[in-house]
Amino acid sequence: MFKNLKIFLHQGKQFIPDVRTAKAPGVFRGRPVISTEAVDEKAFADTCPSGAIGTSPVSIDLGKCLFCGECERCFPNKVHFTDDTHLATNVRERLIIREGEDKPIEVDKDAVRPEIRGIFSRSLKLRQVSAGGDASCEAELNATGNVQFDLGRYGIEFAASPRHADGVLITGPISANMAKALELTYEACPEPRIVVLDGTDAISGGMFAGSPDLDRSFLDNHQVDLYIPGNPAHPLTVINGILDLTRK
Amino acid sequence: MDNKVLNIKNGSCVKVSEIPVLSYDCFRATTLELMSDKARHCSSYFAYPCAEGLRLMMCIADDTAHDIKVFACDVNKGDSLVSAAKDCLALERYEREIHENWGLEFEEHPWYKPVRDFMPGKYKFFEMEGEELHEVGVGPVHAGVIEPGHFRFICNGEDVLHLEIQLGWQHRGVEHLMLSKKRTIERVLLAEGIAGDTSVSHSTAFAGVWEALCGIQPDKSVLWARTLAAELERMANHTGDLGAICGDVAYQLGAAVYGRLRTPIVNFSQRWCGNRLGKGNVRPAYAPYAFTEELRQQLLSDLKAYERDFLEMSDKIQHFPGVLSRLDRTGIVTTEQAESIGAVGMAAKCAGVCRDTRASHPYGVYGTMDIKPVVKDTGDVLARTELRIDEVKQSLAIVRTLLEDMPAFNTQVRPMGEPMADCFAISLTEGWRGEICHCAVTDADGELAAYKIKDPSFHNWMALALAVRGNEISDFPICNKSFNLSYCGHDL
Numbered sequence: 001m002f003k004n005l006k007i008f009l010h011q012g013k014q015f016i017p018d019v020r021t022a023k024a025p026g027v028f029r030g031r032p033v034i035s036t037e038a039v040d041e042k043a044f045a046d047t048c049p050s051g052a053i054g055t056s057p058v059s060i061d062l063g064k065c066l067f068c069g070e071c072e073r074c075f076p077n078k079v080h081f082t083d084d085t086h087l088a089t090n091v092r093e094r095l096i097i098r099e100g101e102d103k104p105i106e107v108d109k110d111a112v113r114p115e116i117r118g119i120f121s122r123s124l125k126l127r128q129v130s131a132g133g134d135a136s137c138e139a140e141l142n143a144t145g146n147v148q149f150d151l152g153r154y155g156i157e158f159a160a161s162p163r164h165a166d167g168v169l170i171t172g173p174i175s176a177n178m179a180k181a182l183e184l185t186y187e188a189c190p191e192p193r194i195v196v197l198d199g200t201d202a203i204s205g206g207m208f209a210g211s212p213d214l215d216r217s218f219l220d221n222h223q224v225d226l227y228i229p230g231n232p233a234h235p236l237t238v239i240n241g242i243l244d245l246t247r248k
Numbered sequence: 249m250d251n252k253v254l255n256i257k258n259g260s261c262v263k264v265s266e267i268p269v270l271s272y273d274c275f276r277a278t279t280l281e282l283m284s285d286k287a288r289h290c291s292s293y294f295a296y297p298c299a300e301g302l303r304l305m306m307c308i309a310d311d312t313a314h315d316i317k318v319f320a321c322d323v324n325k326g327d328s329l330v331s332a333a334k335d336c337l338a339l340e341r342y343e344r345e346i347h348e349n350w351g352l353e354f355e356e357h358p359w360y361k362p363v364r365d366f367m368p369g370k371y372k373f374f375e376m377e378g379e380e381l382h383e384v385g386v387g388p389v390h391a392g393v394i395e396p397g398h399f400r401f402i403c404n405g406e407d408v409l410h411l412e413i414q415l416g417w418q419h420r421g422v423e424h425l426m427l428s429k430k431r432t433i434e435r436v437l438l439a440e441g442i443a444g445d446t447s448v449s450h451s452t453a454f455a456g457v458w459e460a461l462c463g464i465q466p467d468k469s470v471l472w473a474r475t476l477a478a479e480l481e482r483m484a485n486h487t488g489d490l491g492a493i494c495g496d497v498a499y500q501l502g503a504a505v506y507g508r509l510r511t512p513i514v515n516f517s518q519r520w521c522g523n524r525l526g527k528g529n530v531r532p533a534y535a536p537y538a539f540t541e542e543l544r545q546q547l548l549s550d551l552k553a554y555e556r557d558f559l560e561m562s563d564k565i566q567h568f569p570g571v572l573s574r575l576d577r578t579g580i581v582t583t584e585q586a587e588s589i590g591a592v593g594m595a596a597k598c599a600g601v602c603r604d605t606r607a608s609h610p611y612g613v614y615g616t617m618d619i620k621p622v623v624k625d626t627g628d629v630l631a632r633t634e635l636r637i638d639e640v641k642q643s644l645a646i647v648r649t650l651l652e653d654m655p656a657f658n659t660q661v662r663p664m665g666e667p668m669a670d671c672f673a674i675s676l677t678e679g680w681r682g683e684i685c686h687c688a689v690t691d692a693d694g695e696l697a698a699y700k701i702k703d704p705s706f707h708n709w710m711a712l713a714l715a716v717r718g719n720e721i722s723d724f725p726i727c728n729k730s731f732n733l734s735y736c737g738h739d740l
Contacts, residue, residue: 006560007557007561014508026516049429050437069536073536073661130396134442134444135735136445138394172418175418176419177417178418181389207425211424212421212424213421
C-alpha cells in the first residue's frame with residue numbers, strides 16, 4: 001500500500017495539459033512545406049518510394065506519403081517537413097500539399113455530416129480494425145490512451161465490441177483476408193456510424209498499394225469521415241483529428 | 249557432412265554455385281541429422297523457382313560453431329516428397345508454407361493446415377468429440393487495439409484442452425512486393441513495414457542482406473547506430489509489454505507506469521530520427537541521422553529518469569502477490585516443447601533454451617560486447633515477465649556502453665553499386681521477439697530471384713498454442729500478452 005503510494009507520487013504530473021497545442025518533442029516530420037524553387041520535377045518525384053509526389057505543380061499527397069524524409073534529404077531546399085502534427089482532415093483533397101502553400105490542414109466543417117457533431121461531440125466510442133496494419137499504428141493508438149495523452153478525458157475511447165461502438169477506425173492497407181471481417185464489423189456498429197482511416201497504409205495502401213493481396217473495396221462502398229496520415233500517425237495527430245471532426 | 253553443407257557466417261554472401269545441391273533423400277537425411285543437435289535450429293527453409301523446377305534452400309544456424317549451414321535440393325513442380333517435419337516438428341510450418349506457396353506435397357506431414365491462405369469462412373477447424381466439450385472462437389477482430397488472428401479453443405469446462413491458431417488475415421504480399429519493387433528505398437520501406445513494432449531490426453536484417461549482396465562493409469558508425477536503435481526498440485517494446493501484462497491482471501498502477509515509461513524511449517527515437525518507432529533510422533550502407541553529443545546528453549538524462557522509475561515499479565511487481573499469483577506457473581512452455589518446435593527469442597530463453605543471435609551469430613557491434621543472454625527456466629508467464637525486466641536492464645547497460653564510445657558520423661549517402669549476380673546472402677538479427685532471418689538470391693542479371701523473410705513469430709505461435717493447454721481460458725489474454733507475437737510478421 002505505502003509502496004504503491006510512493007510509486008504514485010514519484011510519477012509526478014505526467015499528463016499533457018493541452019493536447020490541442022502540444023508539440024511533439026525534437027524533430028517531427030509533419031506537414032511539409034514545398035518551396036517554389038525550380039527543380040527537375042521528375043527527379044524530385046522519383047525520390048518518393050510511394051508515389052506521393054505529383055508534378056506541375058509540384059505537390060505531396062500526405063495520403064500516400066510515408067514520411068520517410070527521402071525527398072527532403074535529396075532536395076533540402078525544395079521541401080521541408082515542419083513539426084506541425086495537425087494533419088487529419090475529412091476531405092481527401094486537403095491532404096495534397098502544393099508548392100508555395102503553408103497553411104494548416106483543417107477539417108472542412110461544412111462537409112462533416114450533421115449527426116457526427118450532433119451525437120458524437122461529447123462521447124465517441126470507436127471499434128478499431130487492423131486490416132493488414134503493421135502494429136505501429138496500433139501501438140500509437142494504444143499510446144493515445146496512456147496517462148500522458150489520455151484520450152479518455154475527451155470521452156473518446158476504443159470499444160471492445162462493435163455493438164458498443166459509434167464507428168470503425170481502420171489501420172493497415174486492408175488485406176483481402178480481412179475484407180469481409182471489416183465489413184461485418186462495420187455492419188455490427190449501430191447507426192449512425194463513422195469511418196476513420198488511421199495511417200497512410202489505410203488511406204492509400206502505402207507501400208502495399210497495388211498488391212494483389214489487398215481488397216480495398218470497402219472504401220468504394222462507404223464514406224470516409226476522417227483521414228489521419230502518418231507512418232504511424234502520432235497520438236497528437238490522432239487525438240486532434242478526432243476532436244476537429246467531432247467538436248463544434 | 250562437410251561436402252554436404254556450406255558453412256557461412258551471419259551477414260555473408262556466397263555464389264549460389266558454391267551451395268551443395270543434394271538429392272531430396274540426402275537433403276532430408278542431412279537436415280534431420282543436423283537438427284538432432286540441440287545447439288542447432290532452422291533459421292530459414294524456403295523454395296524458389298530455379299530453371300524449370302524449384303530449389304529448396306535450407307539454412308540451419310549452429311549456435312556453438314557460430315555459423316549457418318546452407319544446402320539445397322532441386323525438385324520438380326508438383327513433386328510429392330516425404331515430410332521431414334514428421335520426424336522434426338520444428339520444420340512443420342516451413343513445409344506447410346512451401347506447400348502453400350509452390351504446390352509441393354509433403355507426405356505424412358503431421359498437420360497439413362493452411363499457413364496464410366485459408367479462405368476465411370471455408371476452412372474446417374480441428375474438432376474433438378465429447379459431451380463435456382465446447383468450442384470458443386475468438387477473432388479475427390479482438391477486443392483490444394491489436395492485430396487480427398483467429399483463436400479456436402476446445403474447452404472442458406473452464407480448462408483449455410486445445411488451441412488452434414489460424415493466421416493469415418494480415419497477409420499483404422511483402423515477399424512478392426520485395427521482388428516487384430526495384431529500388432532500394434522502396435524495399436527498405438517494405439522491410440520497415442514487415443512488423444512495424446520491430447522496424448529497426450527488420451530493416452537492419454534487410455540492410456545486412458543488401459550490403460552483403462553489393463559487397464559493402466558499412467562504417468563502424470553505421471553499425472553502432474543500428475545497435476543502439478535496436479536496443480532502444482527492445483526497451484520500448486518490453487516496457488510497453490510489461491504495462492500490458494499489468495493491465496491484463498488488472499494492476500492499474502503497473503499498467504499506467506510502464507505505459508508512460510515507454511514514452512521517453514520512443515520520444516528519444518523521434519528526437520534522433522524523426523519517428524517514434526525508429527522508421528527511417530536504418531538504411532543500407534549509411535546512417536541517415538547523425539548521433540550528436542547533444543543527443544547523447546539527452547539520452548543519458550532520459551535513461552537516468554527512466555531507470556529509477558522502471559526499477560522501482562519492477563521491484564514492486566516482482567514482490568506483489570496480487571500480480572505474482574496470476575503469473576506464476578501460468579502458461580508453461582517446457583524446455584522439450586521449446587526445443588521441439590524450434591522456438592526462438594523470448595519464448596525459447598524463458599524455457600531454458602539459450603538462443604540469442606546477438607551472442608551466437610553477432611552482427612553490428614555486438615561482436616565486441618560479450619552479450620550474456622538472459623535465460624529463465626520455468627517457461628511460464630512470470631518467466632516471460634521477468635525476462636523482459638532483466639533484458640531492459642541489460643539493454644540499459646548495452647546502451648550506456650555504446651554511449652561511452654561514440655563514433656564520428658558521416659550522414660552522406662554512400663553509393664552502393666548493384667547486387668552481385670548468382671549470389672545468396674543471409675542476415676540474422678535479434679529483434680526484441682527473437683531471431684529475424686532475411687535471405688536473398690540473385691539471378692544471372694543481379695536481379696532478385698527470391699527474397700525470404702522469417703519473423704520470430706513464425707516459430708513462436710506454436711509455443712503459445714502449447715502454453716495455454718491445461719490452463720483456464722480466462723488466463724488466455726495474459727498468456728497471449730506474455731508472448732506478444734507478431735501477426736503481420738508471420739503473415740507477411
